[in-house]
Amino acid sequence: MKKFNIVVLAKQVPDTRNVGKDAMKADGTVNRGALPAIFNPEDLHALEQALRIKDKYPDAIVTIMTMGPARAAEIIREGLYRGADRGYLLTDRKFAGSDTLATSYVLALGIKQLFPVDIVIAGRQAIDGDTAQVGPQVADKLNLPQVTYAEEVLSMEKGKIIVKRRLERGVETVEAPMPVVLTVHSSAPACRSRNARLLMKYKHAKSVSELQEMSEDYIQLQKDRPYLLIEEWGASNISADTENLGLSGSPTKVRKIENVVFKAKESKVLSSDDEDINGLIKELIENHTIG
């Protein structure tokens, strides 16, 4: 049986779905302190796709990779609880301030360390930036074909993968040679829950930075159980060129961020008469809200 090597890219993001009053700072930037840090939702869909491949091919190795500050080790643990085999945390002060170009540069170098890789799977986009650029950029940097908006992997045979894509007006089934990069759409199946046994096994998994604050007993536990160590890679581990990292490697410049609050400008009151309802339907069809 083929031992597929699968890398899942995941990002820790502020939970922008439940935004309170203090979600934005006065200067228009996101107040990360006020929002809980979560596993980017579409990356969970990506993880599920990887785990489904592993269900089918139990020898497959699913590696979860994330770039972020030390606390992003939580993302790796979350992946392990759900069935990933191992994880790498790409973390370095030099990575701070990365835009999508610098991020994909680091991720691509990280993935190269794990070569040969068969499939890289990422969520379509993260809910904090909503760019949907990182997955495609990684594919480009690794010189791999890419399938975006993936919804389901139909088969993986003889070096070829067949994938269903969810497009705005339909579904497209495509074939691509492997290795390949997939970005997964939120219409793909939701990620399975944490597994009780894996959770109890991996809840003590810690990164090197996290271990620095732990007791000696705890450090001993990590020595006895090497699988509990979450590896951290900095710029030097992935042979990154400092020029391409962080702010200096990020051509994107944010000029201004506005906090947009939607307000109703005009309103209409309709009765439940057939006449009113028909009128409304016509209007909505004419302005393309429906139909």
Added chain:
Amino acid sequence: MANFYRDNNDLKFHLHHPLMKKVVSLKEKDFSESSEFDYAPLDFEDAVDNYDKVLEIVGDICANIIAPNAESVDSEGPQLIKNEVKYARGTAENHEALTKAGLIGMSLPRKYNGLNFPMVPYVMAAELVSRADAGFANIWGLQDCAETIHEFGSDELKEEFLPRFNKGATAAMDLTEPDAGSDLQAVQLKATYDSNRGTWLLNGVKRFITNGDADISLVLARSEEGTLDGRGLSLFVYDRKHKSVIIRRIENKLGIKGSPTCELVFRDAPAKLVGERKFGLIKYVMSLMNSARLGVAAQSVGIAEAAFREAEKYAAERIQFGKPVIEFPAVYEMLRNMKVKIQAHRSLLYETSRFVDIYKSYNHLSEERKLEKEERNEMKKYQRLADVYTPLLKLTASEYSNQVAYDALQVHGGAGFMKDFPIERIYRDARITSIYEGTSQLQVVAAIRGVTSGLYLEHIRGVYEKMKIRPDMEYLHSMLVGMTSEYEKCVQSVLDVKENEYTDFHARRLVEMAGNIIMGYLLLEDTVRDEHYGHSAGIFIRKAYSENRERAEFINNFELKDLGIFKY
């Protein structure tokens, strides 16, 4: 994200009860398995943290998969296709989610791929699943059968069946027959040993079997020809792979519609004996029934929690006479009483679970080594307590669950009678709890032993009354002391008549009086660790006081000859 465990502080509170230290270290044999299994806890704190985190998974699946599926499961129901039961779509999805999360076989030892959880967190999971969908809770809860195989089966039987549970095998307990309902001694399904084939063969009919088409079924059958009572019955395990059972039909029920209730015909169905012959009913089924009763009590509390939340939400949103109906005394009293009843029963539920935990752990330990005298005495003590607390709990929890569901529907007014709100389903689902696994009337028959033997009184006076309490709760404590004397007098006056039928007649009243006192004390105990329970303790004890007065008045103004005016 919604989470049924995280949104209910009571559960975490009971997980940290002082007796848990004993429960956990017994179950974990002083944490000796952590070198053998990578998911075994390192110490007490690690174990409780495991329960907490695993219950969070249960709470997540309940809130985000099982509860949203409940309505479609109720309307779709299971189907019988070509002699196989096909679950409703949502049921299959629920089962798959829980299996993938490793939540089947929670209490089994790790060597059988179980989680080795004590009863307390396992019962909590049962409460959560029941709150999400009471019908589905039956299918999930039948993993209790694994515990029976584990407790009484041979090593060979354990090796064959137990590891399958964690992979998602479903189970059933086939006890009831058309002429053997409450009276299981009348079971007629025949077990004969076929020496040519070297196996037992089952022949006969079973009725009202929950999840009757399960992968693994425990079947109560008459193995001793010519016998008529319980001593001729043995317990067997039947594997669905033999395809020797005909499913006549799936019953059309009032509630818990997602759970398939089957009528089964066994035709030369090969089966394996569990434990020894003739112990089927008198030992194994009694034990199985006790876990099942604990399960129904958890289900009752879960249903009541679901009903209460629906009612509270509706009452806060529904505006009449210019304000939310929750602001009217007639409504807020109902809601407050519901919440208090639920908390009182939750305390009794986990108290009972702890008793069961301790004696079961000693029991398993006794198979590995000889118990010290002190340990043996403890085992006996907790087993006796569990034996009288379980029927008391099942009785009062299921009855209160029905009351809470009734009141919760009432709070909805006309809207509650329509299919538009979940409360009508919850109300229907509650109804079975006081019927199956022994009706309320039969629970009284078992629980009255706690009254007549003096065991309730002994535990009330010997343990609860001496508990350290908060000074501001002193007045409630003295009310309970008074209620205890009143109870003692009532018991004595009934026993003084020296007539079994007279005792039977007042049995439920006496059992419920004891239950009220016990729950009152438990809530009082809860206030020591968290003052928030003072609110519930105050309401519950005052209400219990007046309820017990009413029962005492009735008993005091009753004579043996008055039985005649009730008799048929």
